Amino acid sequence: MPTKTNQVETSPSSSTGNASQRSIDIVGNRIESRDLFVGTKEITIGHEGEAYRLRLTALNKLILTK
Secondary structure, eight states: OOOOEEEEEEOOOGGGTOOOOEEEEEETTBOOHHHHOSSOSEEEEEETTEEEEEEEOTTSOEEEEO
């Protein structure tokens, strides 16, 4: 079965002061973490009105916290 590839356009929040945009490939339902953590060790994910932090540790592990 062929895999579907989509791209998501992202733009950093205005609080970072960075106005650049990038795209992230989605293959099936998978996003590579290296595409999320470009130039940072932490991203914020919004879910049902709540903010969650996804952090990349020094040991290359992922930690999700509310």
